[in-house]
Amino acid sequence: MNGELNMSIGHLALYLAVMALVTYLIRMIPFTLFRKEIKSAFFRSFLAYVPYAVLGAMTFPSIFFATASLPSAIAGTVVALILAFFRRSLLTVAVGASGTALIVELLLGFFS
Amino acid sequence: MKKQAYTFREGLRDGVPIGLGYLSVSFGIGIAAVAVGLSPLVALIISMTNETSAGQKAGLDLIADCLPLAEGIITMILSQLVINLRYSLMGISLSQRLDSSFTTPWRMLLSFSITDEIFAVASTKKEKVGVYYFAGLGCIPYIGWAAGTLLGALAGTLLPEMVRGCLGLMLYGMFIAIIIPPARRERGVLFAVCLAVALSCVFYFIPLFDFLSDGLALIIAAVASAAVAALLFPVAAPHEDVETPAPDGGEVNA
Numbered sequence: 001m002n003g004e005l006n007m008s009i010g011h012l013a014l015y016l017a018v019m020a021l022v023t024y025l026i027r028m029i030p031f032t033l034f035r036k037e038i039k040s041a042f043f044r045s046f047l048a049y050v051p052y053a054v055l056g057a058m059t060f061p062s063i064f065f066a067t068a069s070l071p072s073a074i075a076g077t078v079v080a081l082i083l084a085f086f087r088r089s090l091l092t093v094a095v096g097a098s099g100t101a102l103i104v105e106l107l108l109g110f111f112s
Numbered sequence: 113m114k115k116q117a118y119t120f121r122e123g124l125r126d127g128v129p130i131g132l133g134y135l136s137v138s139f140g141i142g143i144a145a146v147a148v149g150l151s152p153l154v155a156l157i158i159s160m161t162n163e164t165s166a167g168q169k170a171g172l173d174l175i176a177d178c179l180p181l182a183e184g185i186i187t188m189i190l191s192q193l194v195i196n197l198r199y200s201l202m203g204i205s206l207s208q209r210l211d212s213s214f215t216t217p218w219r220m221l222l223s224f225s226i227t228d229e230i231f232a233v234a235s236t237k238k239e240k241v242g243v244y245y246f247a248g249l250g251c252i253p254y255i256g257w258a259a260g261t262l263l264g265a266l267a268g269t270l271l272p273e274m275v276r277g278c279l280g281l282m283l284y285g286m287f288i289a290i291i292i293p294p295a296r297r298e299r300g301v302l303f304a305v306c307l308a309v310a311l312s313c314v315f316y317f318i319p320l321f322d323f324l325s326d327g328l329a330l331i332i333a334a335v336a337s338a339a340v341a342a343l344l345f346p347v348a349a350p351h352e353d354v355e356t357p358a359p360d361g362g363e364v365n366a
Contacts, residue, residue, distance in 0.1 A: 005150060015184065018189060020158075020162055035207045037204065042346065045341070049342055050197055052291055052304050053308035054334045056291055057309060059288060060313060067281060068274050080284070084292035097282065097284065098281040098282045101277075
């Protein structure tokens with residue numbers, strides 16, 4: 001996914017405008033109009049689970065193709081999972097994952 | 113205007129730890145933006161007009177896909193709707209915790225700074241929150257979000273591609289750090305995450321689903337898993353906030 005973006009400035013501007021507008025409206029409209037709690041247990045639960053489902057689906061399998069080679073991505077992922085399991089902070093997990101991947105890449109480069 | 117329970121300065125102060133946490137997440141967002149071919153300036157514009165990690169990452173992936181324009185825009189609208197839907201719930205919930213200084217124009221203006229962490233802090237204050245405090249609370253996180261994005265994007269343009277790819281793991285690592293602790297604690301979260309990952313892999317690897325764009329696949333995987341999880345594991349009543357435990361000041365999911 002590294003490289004040049006094959007999109008005109010106009011189209012890119014349209015994408016960015018739509019993205020910002022939708023994100024703003026979804027925050028603004030309920031905050032401004034609704035002043036009552038949501039009663040539906042299903043809808044509340046659904047909304048509570050959406051962020052985790054989104055992050056899960058966004059991370060896998062994409063994480064395996066984020067680096068230059070599969071072994072470094074797998075190593076980084078495993079380290080991230082272990083650190084997160086032991087409740088390390090966001091920054092620790094992030095640095096651990098990318099640092100591990102970098103070391104593996106350097107080792108691969110050294111031995112190839 | 114009636115005396116408000118908390119001052120602008122108190123809001124600013126409460127926003128400092130959030131802003132510091134945002135620096136690192138948005139650094140990852142900046143890296144991701146230049147990785148799809150955007151300039152640091154465009155990366156900064158996106159962060160200053162959105163302030164949401166998952167939504168921005170999904171938006172970047174969609175821009176990188178270069179779908180036909182109409183299809184791309186519709187997918188963008190749908191994906192931002194689904195991914196940021198939780199802010200609607202937070203806004204409604206937060207409404208219960210605001211004082212009368214929150215008139216309609218203030219709500220329209222300050223709704224922009226509803227994020228997971230700002231919601232968590234504002235809605236757990238002892239007294240009802242006024243516009244001064246809430247405006248202050250949003251400042252430092254916003255600056256942190258923008259600055260981190262710019263730094264990440266600049267670092268991304270300067271570093272060689274191999275290193276940049278490895279730094280790209282930062283954002284995914286943070287997503288994993290957000291997901292795992294609550295998944296250990298709550299079976300519903302664990303179920304939703306596992307199902308979403310499974311569906312996402314199925315859509316990605318099985319050729320039958322090649323007709324789905326990545327953006328649409330993400331929406332379907334997320335909505336389906338959250339819905340099934342909600343049916344099987346309903347969340348107890350006043351628990352609309354996303355889990356945000358902060359062991360060493362870092363648990364961030366703008």
